[in-house]
Amino acid sequence: MIFSYNSPSTSYLTGYGSPNTQIIVITPTYRRATRLADMTRLSNTLRFIPDLIWVVIEDGNLLVDVVSKLLDRSNVTYYYMAYKTKPGYPKRGWYQRDMALEFLRKNAAQITNGYQHSVVYFADDDNSYDVRLFTDYLRNIHRAGVWAVGLVGGAPVESPVVQNNTVIGWHVKWNPKRRFATDMAGFAVSLNLILNSNAKFGTDCKRGAGAPETCFLEDLGLTIYDLEPFGFDDQPTLSNKKKELLVWHTKTVPVKFNKTKVDFMGFMVE
Amino acid sequence: MIFSYNSPSTSYLTGYGSPNTQIIVITPTYRRATRLADMTRLSNTLRFIPDLIWVVIEDGNLLVDVVSKLLDRSNVTYYYMAYKTKPGYPKRGWYQRDMALEFLRKNAAQITNGYQHSVVYFADDDNSYDVRLFTDYLRNIHRAGVWAVGLVGGAPVESPVVQNNTVIGWHVKWNPKRRFATDMAGFAVSLNLILNSNAKFGTDCKRGAGAPETCFLEDLGLTIYDLEPFGFDDQPTLSNKKKELLVWHTKTVPVKFNKTKVDFMGFMVE
Numbered sequence: 001m002i003f004s005y006n007s008p009s010t011s012y013l014t015g016y017g018s019p020n021t022q023i024i025v026i027t028p029t030y031r032r033a034t035r036l037a038d039m040t041r042l043s044n045t046l047r048f049i050p051d052l053i054w055v056v057i058e059d060g061n062l063l064v065d066v067v068s069k070l071l072d073r074s075n076v077t078y079y080y081m082a083y084k085t086k087p088g089y090p091k092r093g094w095y096q097r098d099m100a101l102e103f104l105r106k107n108a109a110q111i112t113n114g115y116q117h118s119v120v121y122f123a124d125d126d127n128s129y130d131v132r133l134f135t136d137y138l139r140n141i142h143r144a145g146v147w148a149v150g151l152v153g154g155a156p157v158e159s160p161v162v163q164n165n166t167v168i169g170w171h172v173k174w175n176p177k178r179r180f181a182t183d184m185a186g187f188a189v190s191l192n193l194i195l196n197s198n199a200k201f202g203t204d205c206k207r208g209a210g211a212p213e214t215c216f217l218e219d220l221g222l223t224i225y226d227l228e229p230f231g232f233d234d235q236p237t238l239s240n241k242k243k244e245l246l247v248w249h250t251k252t253v254p255v256k257f258n259k260t261k262v263d264f265m266g267f268m269v270e
Numbered sequence: 271m272i273f274s275y276n277s278p279s280t281s282y283l284t285g286y287g288s289p290n291t292q293i294i295v296i297t298p299t300y301r302r303a304t305r306l307a308d309m310t311r312l313s314n315t316l317r318f319i320p321d322l323i324w325v326v327i328e329d330g331n332l333l334v335d336v337v338s339k340l341l342d343r344s345n346v347t348y349y350y351m352a353y354k355t356k357p358g359y360p361k362r363g364w365y366q367r368d369m370a371l372e373f374l375r376k377n378a379a380q381i382t383n384g385y386q387h388s389v390v391y392f393a394d395d396d397n398s399y400d401v402r403l404f405t406d407y408l409r410n411i412h413r414a415g416v417w418a419v420g421l422v423g424g425a426p427v428e429s430p431v432v433q434n435n436t437v438i439g440w441h442v443k444w445n446p447k448r449r450f451a452t453d454m455a456g457f458a459v460s461l462n463l464i465l466n467s468n469a470k471f472g473t474d475c476k477r478g479a480g481a482p483e484t485c486f487l488e489d490l491g492l493t494i495y496d497l498e499p500f501g502f503d504d505q506p507t508l509s510n511k512k513k514e515l516l517v518w519h520t521k522t523v524p525v526k527f528n529k530t531k532v533d534f535m536g537f538m539v540e
Binding site: 033034036037038040041044045047048066073128129130131132148150151154155156157159161171241242243244245248250251252253255257262263264265266267268269 | 303304306307308310311314315317318336343398399400401402418420421424425426427429431441511512513514515518520521522523525527532533534535536537538539
């Protein structure tokens, strides 16, 4: 493993949620033309959140210099490591998330030092995050939190179905029979659940019909009745009585070019 | 005109660039499924920048409530106004930028109150911005600044061609014969130039072959030798000697759905 760490001293927002809860954000990433733009936007959001550490896992054999420098500038406490996807792992991000989980299990004492509780969230680098997802939702999770996600799976919104503050099902277009029919962006769990289990994404997930989220959450020993739903309060914050989305599964339009034929003028392009 | 204004007191970064220079960011915006995600990301970036005001112009007849609330939460000093594109204006954003310019000309005394100098930048809501674009480039412009832009016009990078700190041409794929062959994201100008001219985007720009940037900059009375290039220092900051891009003309993959057939579960979707 190749590894890089930085712990700056400043944070920007204070007084939100429990000060004794730490947020651990896990972001798999990989080289592509739009990566630096996406990572820049995500770092601009995460640097707001106090008591947050960012575990970034490169799908590759080496750390990427320009990403290291971006993380250094971000003022976020981070761990940056490189694990190239092993054969047999089906998709980008699966193996990297598993390596991050292994890293947390092996280094929990150091990572959680000074905090009573830690919450783990898988945040892809091209999604869009409202700061309140961290301050109002993640920070207040005790066991496993779930919420709605915008612009996911070709749908405008996917959401848990909630009655009396209990999750009773899932409002999704794709494969609604999954026990946990949530996108990666739609849940976060207590680090304790991870430390007390061997849950991982693994090389496949037959139960999820290709989606690892349900396998991971099932392997943590959860049932849907254990879930803490966020964003379903009786008093909506908008005057038009609509609930707000705090995370969107956005995608950046890919940009392709022939690297051997294009003059980059000496600029850094991945 | 419908109009909304807020001026919060906190800013996050200090000590960058001239404290007597104000940055005015002009952002045309319009309803679409991905807009709230894009605007959330942009607000997460702009809230870092001290001495910045954000002029947001809705392409519509009314202010949009959820955008107003997003701006309120952003902690950025903003003006939010609605101007539906007039017939004859060719593209989204042209008319809104012109209305923002008219707003600045009519209210310059109030807007620049307390600042020796103001710099105007046109920032679309789906681009990606490095914080240093504002702190290191925009804040230090005296007249008209230019720089490279990533992922624009199907190219990985478009850039001014610079020799001895002077712009001598343009490295672009599309229509390189424009006098100012820059994307909207690649320049910012002193407010004084705008106040001392009638420059606008107008209903068309024959000289630009459809691109309004060159017409606007020509109408400000500039030649390319007036331009201040940024990011072309002799000492690159990266160890691999590549220059860094601080802004990318990213696009978010559009998400379309039939509003009459989809259940939003009570969530806010535009």
